[in-house]
Amino acid sequence: MIVDKIYTENMFLYYSGKMALNDISIKIPEKKVTAFIGPSGCGKSTFLRSLNRMNDLIDGVKIEGNVIIDNINIYDKNIDVVNLRKKVGMVFQKSNPFAKSIYENVAYGPKINGISDKKQLEEIVENALKNAAIWDEVKDRLGDSAMGLSGGQQQRLCIARTLAVNPEIVLMDEPASALDPLSTAKIEELIVQLKENYTIVIVTHNMQQAARISDNTAFFYLGELIEYDRTKKIFTNPDKKQTEDYITGRFG
Amino acid sequence: MENYRIFDSELEKLSHKVIQMCSQVNQQLIDVIKAIKTSDIALARTVISNDEFINNLDVKIDKLCQKIFALQQPVASDLRYIISALKINNDLERIGDHAVNVAKRIEPLQDYKQLVEEFGIDVIGEKTTILFSDVVELVKTHDLTYAVKIMNKAEAIKEECEDIASRILGEMMHQSEVVVVAANILIINNLFERITSYSTNIAESISFVVNGEIVKHKKHN
Numbered sequence A: 001m002i003v004d005k006i007y008t009e010n011m012f013l014y015y016s017g018k019m020a021l022n023d024i025s026i027k028i029p030e031k032k033v034t035a036f037i038g039p040s041g042c043g044k045s046t047f048l049r050s051l052n053r054m055n056d057l058i059d060g061v062k063i064e065g066n067v068i069i070d071n072i073n074i075y076d077k078n079i080d081v082v083n084l085r086k087k088v089g090m091v092f093q094k095s096n097p098f099a100k101s102i103y104e105n106v107a108y109g110p111k112i113n114g115i116s117d118k119k120q121l122e123e124i125v126e127n128a129l130k131n132a133a134i135w136d137e138v139k140d141r142l143g144d145s146a147m148g149l150s151g152g153q154q155q156r157l158c159i160a161r162t163l164a165v166n167p168e169i170v171l172m173d174e175p176a177s178a179l180d181p182l183s184t185a186k187i188e189e190l191i192v193q194l195k196e197n198y199t200i201v202i203v204t205h206n207m208q209q210a211a212r213i214s215d216n217t218a219f220f221y222l223g224e225l226i227e228y229d230r231t232k233k234i235f236t237n238p239d240k241k242q243t244e245d246y247i248t249g250r251f252g
Numbered sequence B: 001m002e003n004y005r006i007f008d009s010e011l012e013k014l015s016h017k018v019i020q021m022c023s024q025v026n027q028q029l030i031d032v033i034k035a036i037k038t039s040d041i042a043l044a045r046t047v048i049s050n051d052e053f054i055n056n057l058d059v060k061i062d063k064l065c066q067k068i069f070a071l072q073q074p075v076a077s078d079l080r081y082i083i084s085a086l087k088i089n090n091d092l093e094r095i096g097d098h099a100v101n102v103a104k105r106i107e108p109l110q111d112y113k114q115l116v117e118e119f120g121i122d123v124i125g126e127k128t129t130i131l132f133s134d135v136v137e138l139v140k141t142h143d144l145t146y147a148v149k150i151m152n153k154a155e156a157i158k159e160e161c162e163d164i165a166s167r168i169l170g171e172m173m174h175q176s177e178v179v180v181v182a183a184n185i186l187i188i189n190n191l192f193e194r195i196t197s198y199s200t201n202i203a204e205s206i207s208f209v210v211n212g213e214i215v216k217h218k219k220h221n
Helices: A044-050 A081-085 A102-111 A116-131 A135-141 A151-163 A181-194 A207-213 A232-236 A241-247 B006-038 B041-072 B076-102 B113-119 B119-143 B142-176 B176-211
Strands: A002-015 A018-029 A031-037 A061-069 A088-091 A170-171 A199-203 A215-220 A222-230
Touching: A002 A044, A002 A199, A018 A215, A018 A222, A018 B041, A018 B113, A031 A044, A031 A207, A044 A170, A044 A199, A044 A215, A081 A088, A081 A116, A088 A151, A102 A116, A102 A151, A116 A135, A116 A151, A135 A151, A151 A170, A181 A199, A181 A207, A199 A241, A207 A232, A215 A232, A215 A241, A222 A232, A222 A241, A232 A241, A232 B076, A241 B113, B006 B041, B006 B076, B006 B119, B041 B076, B076 B176, B113 B119, B113 B142, B113 B176, B119 B142, B119 B176, B142 B176
Parallel strands: A031 A199, A031 A215, A088 A170, A170 A199
Antiparallel strands: A002 A018, A002 A061, A215 A222
16 A cells, blocks of 8 residues: 655745745655656755755745645644654765765764664664665775765765664755766666665656656646656656656756 | 757658658559559559668668667657657558558459459458548648547448458359469458558557557547
């Protein structure tokens, strides 16, 4: 049975009074890959960031409507945002490892969450690196600086860092846009593997990437959710002309 | 904002070639029917030799589709059009081959014109050609009213072909001296039936381009 992990109802977002998201209602299924596509400025990244309240960090942002994860409105007053972000992890476009060792990068999250047992930490680090498909490449140099890794490896390390705190949802904002084709392929393969255990939501400008890895695709335009359907349907026979024109490169 | 796409010129080129292939195959059918009706052996030979042009066009269309797939990664209606162009091209090439196969059988039949007319092979050929002229219009315009017309007409033609086949078989059983010539007529009848089927396939492919639904193997109403 498909469970809706995330759903939003009539969600609006304003930046200093200017509407950036207009009445977004969407259901995102558990343990699937959901892709958000649309031209720059369409609101897809803003919407992604609102799923773990990253927009709270920006001044003048106002949100209306409901964003529900596991039946809880994440914008309720009594929500612990730190706990929310543990449950809903995020990977960014530009890999941003800490200037520490590979091991410390991954162990950092569990450590600040109170885990201090060395053996337990080692186990978490190993599992996270394995799940991020980078273990074999770094297992013999866990003490080396993360800054010495290639761009693709750094991005997978950041994914490992996100997985180390045991999230249920992983949000990815153009995770492969700065990578070469081989590293991109590795990240894509990893995303498909991750959906076995995690709900993945990915923003991408690469339409072929959305087509290759996602189960469902949402097309955003000018702050509105224009069309949301199975990826196969969106890329073979979308219902809306705007979707068709965007994915075939006729506008945007 | 509308974008100019390099891709559009490739699609136009493809569309132009598919229409050209259609017109060429249409001419082959018109000529082969005329050759049957008038026992024009020279015209039948022209049909046979013209097939090379169709075969060359078939390869060009295949290559162009391959190029578009590889370089443009088409999606949505573009994807549906190119998939269909490949299939339509294949169907057209087969219809072209069948026109040649009919043409090859005209010479042995030239002394049996009466039998050809008696079984109505010239008439069924004519109907098949008229059906195909609707295919040409459909491919040019993507107007699905032609598709519905083709699917309905094709059913009737196929039934008629079945009828003709049983009459020919009956004749073969009763008159052993006409077996060889009747077998030839039976084959031509079968070729027209196949051309009708390919015409239906093309109608289905254009329906897929227009509305994205696969209608083949469904009963047409």
